[in-house]
Amino acid sequence: MIDHDPTDLVRRSYDAISYHYRRDDDDAGPYGPWIADLLARVPAGGAVLDVGCGCGVPVARALNAAGRRVTGVDLSAEQVRRARTLMPAATFLHADATEVDFPSTAFDAVISLYALIHMPLRSQPALLARIATWLRPGGWLLAVTGHDAWTGVEQDWLGSGQPMWWSQADAATYRSWIAAAGLVVESERFVPEGSSGHALFWARRPDHGKDGRLALDANANAEVIPTGVPDGRPGRRATRG
Numbered sequence: 001m002i003d004h005d006p007t008d009l010v011r012r013s014y015d016a017i018s019y020h021y022r023r024d025d026d027d028a029g030p031y032g033p034w035i036a037d038l039l040a041r042v043p044a045g046g047a048v049l050d051v052g053c054g055c056g057v058p059v060a061r062a063l064n065a066a067g068r069r070v071t072g073v074d075l076s077a078e079q080v081r082r083a084r085t086l087m088p089a090a091t092f093l094h095a096d097a098t099e100v101d102f103p104s105t106a107f108d109a110v111i112s113l114y115a116l117i118h119m120p121l122r123s124q125p126a127l128l129a130r131i132a133t134w135l136r137p138g139g140w141l142l143a144v145t146g147h148d149a150w151t152g153v154e155q156d157w158l159g160s161g162q163p164m165w166w167s168q169a170d171a172a173t174y175r176s177w178i179a180a181a182g183l184v185v186e187s188e189r190f191v192p193e194g195s196s197g198h199a200l201f202w203a204r205r206p207d208h209g210k211d212g213r214l215a216l217d218a219n220a221n222a223e224v225i226p227t228g229v230p231d232g233r234p235g236r237r238a239t240r241g
């Protein structure tokens, strides 16, 4: 139980643990293949939105260096301050992602890694529906979500001395929310962590073209991971994100 607004707790804790969570010079680690897949799907000069971008390391850093136009949004003032310092060519908004809006079809891709799971459950399907409108037809969503449903607080997260709050649905629920948003799930993977893990989704806004038929552009589909059902191991929630 917490006795105050959970979003405030998340904001204050990420302000406090920003460097504990991610250093300026951290490498891409397990994000490397995801970034490579994203670069294969988004052409040079393409626009990418990172929802819950953190300090911008490693995703915004890599995309920016590879010539993609990055916009990040994050709840934590400290995460945004660092991102602006580290990636001055990108755009970072200090805002609650459940309250922001962007023009329709503004982005070639939207990514959100380990961030939806810190937002109130009731806000998440509506945010996914808005994300779908921000994507151009044929644009991609890459999201790391919960795999097992759980809402709660950990008091000393990652040994930082700070509490953290999560509110996550299970993978099947995220799959249904993404589909309800009008996106087509192209692949789904289980990302193990400790005794549990997260779900990773690639989904795409259909491009029906002028004549109403589904049209997928060739270059973006080059490295699609086969659609699969995660191995669905039960277990304790993962607390990586």
Ligand SMILES: C[S@@+](CC[C@H](N)C(=O)[O-])C[C@H]1O[C@@H](n2cnc3c(N)ncnc32)[C@H](O)[C@@H]1O
Pocket: 007, 010, 011, 014, 022, 051, 052, 053, 054, 055, 057, 058, 073, 074, 075, 076, 079, 095, 096, 097, 098, 112, 113, 114, 115, 118, 119, 240, 241
């Ligand atoms: C686990 S970190 C992940 C950061 C980055 N996506 C990554 O994978 O390295 C979660 C981030 O989501 C941000 N966040 C949590 N709730 C948010 C909200 N409602 N709006 C925007 N950002 C939020 C946090 O401030 C934090 O920087």
